[in-house]
Amino acid sequence: MQPRRRTKQIWVGNLPVGGNAPISVQSMTKTDTRDVAATVAQIHALQQAGCEIIRSAVPDLQAAKSLGPIKRSIAIPLVADIHFDYTLALQAIEQGVDAIRFNPGNIGSEDRVKALVEAAGTRNVSIRIGVNGGSLEKDLLEKYGSSTPEALVASALRHVELLEKFGFTNLKISLKASDVPRTIAAYRLIAQRVDYPLHIGVTEAGTVNVGTVKSAVGLGILLSEGIGDTLRVSLTGSPLDEVRVGYDILKSLNLRQRGPVITSCPTCGRTEIDLVALATQVEQRLAHLTYPLHVAVMGCVVNGPGEAREADLGIAAGKQIGLLFKQGEVVGKFPEHELLEALCREAEALAASLSRKMLC
Structure with missing residues (x-):
């Protein structure tokens, strides 16, 4: 693991991003933003799951005007996702959003960007320059031949310079592609050029299974190199899965701890209980906990006792029976x-007890 890259710290609403702030987990609503009740309900569920920044699509004026009542009903920063029509960004700022994400490839002329940053600066709204491999500016595609990492970085730097020209530096940057190598290369390049916070992600990563693997590989490599201040796992599925996978990636690198860490036996011919079902049920039953308990669910006498003893809680199972360990000591023997x-x-x-001690 390389030391985390030091970046300028900005604020997205009341949440610090960059600097020494924890790497934050973000998601995007998948409801129709114009449906305020459905969008608020989804954000509340995401808040409960640990989502720290939420972004919502703004396809038209009605959606932009819906951001006000949505913002007043939630407790995490709200980002307006703007494409093509900069006046929607102006309306979103009027509605009280905490940040604007715009795509350099489709926001339009310099005058439009100037109007956007002036309004954002007046309201202390941060901006994410969100470069996407699928919507680069035409001149950059002609120059580089395709959406190469160099083209993604050129697009970002062009707009960083433009915002800085207008005196705006309350910004972060993302450079997303749908394949892992290009995404990694782009972020490595931009990390050498600017000290702004970076929002990392592999865009359009795919369904939950495939997208989880691509995101874990791509984001894991970047995070291990110290790159990344916020992240989103982009999955074709529930945004709750995006948050869960985001935290799992951070937990695997010991960068954030939220909720149980489950160690479970892969099973083999020595296993004499239904360990697959048991481990799955344990994961589901403990998903509501926020304290980072280490729980081991082991199914044989070879590695089981050692793993169970080293965990906060653990099971070492044998023939239709198991020992229950608590902080290294056997506290019971139970049938399957x-x-x-x-x-x-x-x-x-134990989670309740440790949480109380942590607050004292």
Whole structure:
């Protein structure tokens, strides 16, 4: 792991981004923004799951005007996603959003960008310059032949210079492509050129299974190199999965801790209980916990006792029976059908106890 890249710190609403602030997990609503009730309900669910910044699409004026009541009903920063029509950004700022994301490839002339940044500066609204491999400016596509990493960076730098020309520096940058190597190369290049915070992600990563793998590889490499201040896992599926996977990536690198870390046996011919079902049920039953308990669910006598003993809580199972470990000590022996309830009961109690101690 390389030390985290030091960046300028900005604020997205009341959330610090960059500098020494934790890497934040972001998602995007998948409701119709014009449906205020549905959008607010989805954001509340995402807040509960740990989402720290939420972005909503603004396809028209009605959607822009819906941002006001949405913002007043939620507790996390709201970002307006703007394409083509800069006047929608102006309306979104009027409605009280915390940030604007615009795509350099389709926002329009310099005068439009100037009007946008002047309004944002007046309201202390931050901006994300969101470069996407699928919508680069035509002249850059002609110059570079395709949406190469160099072309993505050129697009970003062009607009950084433009915003700086207007005296605006309350910004972060993203350079997303749908394939991992191009995404990694683009972020490595931009990290050498600017000290603004970087929002990282592999865009249009795919369905939950494929997209999780692509995002874990791409974001994992960047984060291990110290690159990234916010992230979004872009999945074709529930935004709750995006948040879950985002935290799982950060947890795997010890960059953030939220919720249980599950160690579970892959199973083999030595396994003598239904460990697959048990591990799956444990993960589901403990998903509501926010304290980062380490829980081991192990199914054989080779590695099981050692892993269970090193975890906060662990099961080392044998033939239709298992030992329950708590902070290194055996606290019970249970038949297979009682293991789930015994482990979950202890996990909830231990998480509550450790959380209270942390607050004291």
